Amino acid sequence: MKTPHFYAVIIGSEILNGRREDKHFTFIRDALLHRGHVLFSTFIIKDDTNLINSIFSLVKNDPNGVMFSFGGIGSTPDDLTRQLASDVFSDGELISHPQFYSDILERFGDQAFPHRVNMALLPKNSGLLHNIINNMSGFYLEDRYFFMPGFPEMSHAMVEEALERFYPKSVITYRKTLIAQTSENTLIEVMEILNSDVDFSSLPMINNGQPTVEISIASHDKELCEENFALFERDLEQKNIKFEIII
Secondary structure, three states: OOOEEEEEEEEEEEEOOOOOOHHHHHHHHHHHHHHOOEEEEEEEOOOOOOHHHHHHHHHOOOOOEEEEEEOOOOOOOOOOOHHHHHHHHOOOOOEOOOOHHHHHHHHHHHHHHHHHHHHHHOOOOOOOEOOOOOOOOOEOOOOOOOEEOHHHHHHHHHHHHHHHHHHOOOOOEEEEEEEEEOOOOHHHHOOOOOOOOEEEEEEEEEEEEEEEEEEEEEOHHHHHHHHHHHHHHHHHHOOOOEEEEEE
């Protein structure tokens, strides 16, 4: 895998209909940034079989995809994630995970039957993510697809566990940023000749009623970052446009 593409998939109709506030996006964004990673995409979706299947398939089709999925791994009929994880990332079967099954019995005894034990039905070759609240685990596949409860108190510790074990630190990213007293339109010709391997962003703003634009270039290759950033510097100087380098 080259640079991992980190996806967050937040499953919960209750977020979309306003019954609960999302607490996952900000957490996972910051947990990744702390380690030098950046989110590639985030989805907040309802509990819908076809929709979840489509999003999981999108991630699977990305050779650099790493996914953190929140919600839907319980034992009620609207908990769809375990089966869909197997459908998309495995062979469609669910088998009882011995350790998880044992943990459920230890916690709930006779009350584990007939429903709670179903939480131990996981895709083949699943590993477990520890639940610090009640020991009802999350799970993962291929060291890159992570499935956790919707409760932040449980799932956020699982995110930290997964990142520490499998993605503790990114390679160094070099970034240069400037703010120019002009509109984006002035710099389109430069944007069109940038190297496709750099991470480029253009953020238009209005400052005291005048158009300004923030230009940012990033790359794991320091020389490539500086070369592409210099294209903007030279163009702005040639056009006598004022700009300030902020990073």
